Amino acid sequence: MPAPSRRRTISWKPAAVALLAAVFLTVACTLAAQQQPPAGLPAIRGTLLRSSGAPIAGAQVILQSLDGEDCAKLFNNKKEKSPKDAAKLSKCAHDLFTIETNEKGEFSFAGVQAGWYDVRFLWNIEPKPAQSPSADTVGDFLVIYAGHKDVTGRFDTLSQGDAFQFDAARDYSISFKY
Secondary structure: OOOOEEEEEEEHHHHHHHHHHHHHHHHHHHOOOOOOOOOOOEEEEEEEOOOOEEEEOEEEEEEEEEOOOOHHHHHHHHOOOHHHHHHHHHHHEEEEEEEEEOOEEEEEEEOOOOOOEEEEEEEOOOOOOOOEEEEEEEEEEEEEEEEOOOOOOEEEEEEEEOOEEOOOOOOOEEEEEE
């Protein structure tokens, strides 16, 4: 079991967080109908858990490919991106697949080619976040809370970690404990 996550609140302008959340939610919903890659090969896999250790079932997991190391470095840059860098990133980052976590909070993207990737999680929480819209970091993940209820009456939450290199020779594991 990994060490407890560190949590730090980020001061974001509400309009920026709301816009970012809306973009991520729109992309996630659009991708939900895409097919999964084939099973039985080395995979990008992991789990999504609550801080109590309980699984988060039914969360959307979005796999995004990045066009090489330069794109991954730009993606991982934590500084506010210039319009030029944001445009570069939008051209070199591509959403590939969307799947859901199972009852154990597990997911797996098998048969993915070697390359640079990142994974995003999108799930619902029932209590309204203390500040919404807002953003926190939990471990190496950025977590964004939507400021309004969705059609299910819950608040959407999005989490995104850093880009990583997958060699397609062995599994790559990601575990996020929220």
